[in-house]
Amino acid sequence: MKVKLVTDSTSCIPKEFLDSNDVAVFEMSILDENESQNELSEIDSFDFIENFEKMDFVPTTSLTSPNDALEAFKNAVEEKYELILYPFITQKTSNQINSARVAAKRMKDEIEFNFYPTQLAGPSQAPFTIYALKMFEEKRNRHEIIDFFDKVKEYIYTIGVSRDFSTLFRTGKVKKNIRMTVLTKLLNLKPLFDVPLDEGVVGFGGGIGFGGSLKKIEKRIKEITSKNVQYDIIITHSNDLEKVGKLEKIVKEIREVNSVTIWTLPPVIVCTVGKGAVMVTMYSSYESFKT
Numbered sequence: 001m002k003v004k005l006v007t008d009s010t011s012c013i014p015k016e017f018l019d020s021n022d023v024a025v026f027e028m029s030i031l032d033e034n035e036s037q038n039e040l041s042e043i044d045s046f047d048f049i050e051n052f053e054k055m056d057f058v059p060t061t062s063l064t065s066p067n068d069a070l071e072a073f074k075n076a077v078e079e080k081y082e083l084i085l086y087p088f089i090t091q092k093t094s095n096q097i098n099s100a101r102v103a104a105k106r107m108k109d110e111i112e113f114n115f116y117p118t119q120l121a122g123p124s125q126a127p128f129t130i131y132a133l134k135m136f137e138e139k140r141n142r143h144e145i146i147d148f149f150d151k152v153k154e155y156i157y158t159i160g161v162s163r164d165f166s167t168l169f170r171t172g173k174v175k176k177n178i179r180m181t182v183l184t185k186l187l188n189l190k191p192l193f194d195v196p197l198d199e200g201v202v203g204f205g206g207g208i209g210f211g212g213s214l215k216k217i218e219k220r221i222k223e224i225t226s227k228n229v230q231y232d233i234i235i236t237h238s239n240d241l242e243k244v245g246k247l248e249k250i251v252k253e254i255r256e257v258n259s260v261t262i263w264t265l266p267p268v269i270v271c272t273v274g275k276g277a278v279m280v281t282m283y284s285s286y287e288s289f290k291t
Helices: 015-020 045-052 066-078 096-107 122-137 142-155 166-171 178-187 209-224 241-254 267-273
Strands: 003-008 024-026 029-031 036-038 060-062 083-088 112-117 157-161 189-194 202-208 231-237 257-264 278-284
Touching (some): 024 066, 045 267, 083 142, 122 231, 209 241, 231 241, 241 257
Parallel strands (some): 231 257
């Protein structure tokens, strides 16, 4: 069976990777007063990050519409695919799956659908695409792929740090007041966040400076991940390669790492974490879990 893989742009997978592997993507859009642009195909992530803090407005975002999802499904049919496999973002974070379901109802007689609940968000979604592509190469069927997803999802974990609280204040995700503003500046606090299974993106306080944040990240990784698993890691960042190197070093010191991939964060996630953020996604190496 010929399977069309679909992911969300929030997975942080670069468009070049998606295009080269024939993976369809539901793109989030960035809205301002004048126009709406798709975050992967119409926006340069590097430039967006560099200009983000200079914007005199807070960009808003929009999900892929049912019509856009329908177009993607129609293209799959034209390309002779027989099944759509879509590992979707947890509804704790986004209702993107609803657009896919609406479109699927209109196409149910033309192609099969398998919408898989990853229970995860952001770059924690990316391993599902990576795993599926490896299993396609091995001619694994959909049931084997889904069984594998079920087995490894508990070993996928993302944790990160933002440069400061300014973006969270701008977006209203953290309530700004004089005490909070003074405290974060005085202590040089960095917001910390992770992506636990089926909880979406969750903040867990702040670290004092980047060094203090790394110590908290190291402790959290030791608590959440397994020392008996070999990991691949994806480090995603908003134009701060120095932090990428330091975070990579910390992870390699405490866990066995097989491979490292480095990607730039897409605009929609930058709107949440801001410039200078960096995060690592740890996921079990495919070779260590496949049977």
